[in-house]
Amino acid sequence: MPQKIYLGRLGDAEREHWEQLLRGGRTTTRHVTRARILLEAAEGWTDERIAEALSVGRATIERTRRRFVECNLEALKKRPRPGQ
Template sequence: MVRKGRPVAEVTLTDEERETLVRWARRAKSSQALAQRCRIVLGCADGKTNQEVAAELGIWPQTVGKWRRRFVERRLEGLADKPRPGAPRKITDEQVEQVVVATLERTPAGATHWSRASMAAESG
């Protein structure tokens, strides 16, 4: 079958890349954006067109084309978010995780729930 329109980059995966993409797509701690990008690349690697992958995932074909192109150019590193403009973050992901865990798993002494002041004092 002859395809019409602009040629698309063919996506071929190594076994290691396929394992990584499947793991990232299924992992509960992956961001939903990264998981969707992995599903896009996996669909493209199965030989599907941008339109077919887009229809399966409920997204625009242009989005599929963007992530197909980025993966072909930079492989797995191309699926990561690019740095955003603005001041760099002062709070690390580990600090955010510590506050969330403390909020969900502990209660402050002499209180039923955390306030902003009590959590700020606790977490520094």
Template sequence: MPAKKYRVKLTETERSELMGFLNKGRASSRKLTHARILLQCDESGGTPAKKDQDIAEALNISASSAERVRQRFVEEGLESALNPKVQARFRSKKLDGAAEAFLVATACTNPPEGRAEWSMQLLADKLVECKLVDSVSDETVRTTLKKMRLNRG
């Protein structure tokens, strides 16, 4: 088994903070588990650090969870190791208000020569052609028109 890449060495204040945190018991289960992981894999105390597999069995978690907590502690600090990582869940909108207004206005006009009606791809190409956006998919056009409750038929 390879040697641990991320070694946890808690200071006395960090260790006492984690012990106080566990003694209170008023936190999410995840935070308490992460505090227990850090205390058990601490190499600066008088007792030797436990292996990830032993910690995993004792706390009923996976060994990779213990490894991730150690890594986050070493790279980002105690606060980051205890708190959940905030993930960006939403992307910024591709079409702003002006582009949406242009899209709706274009969709309500007569289609180009040789076409019976506007397709989503034609509308997307028109937005790019008019340089309102660098690129846009036909699905973005469809969802935008649906959001506007625009009935083209």
């Protein structure tokens, strides 16, 4: 298995931000899933364990990690998607 390139570290403020997002009221499922991925990865969970626990693919986990490392707190923001 190749070594992971995107290993982000959560600071106290970032961890509090993601946990607050999970405790908050109106949040999209996509944001909640991304927050959980980042929190579980920070706890040291493997990608396989996260994928099984959250019912997401490994590509989603890798993409979320990469976006967090590259964009930090902007990782959960919606990017424009093609469509109507």
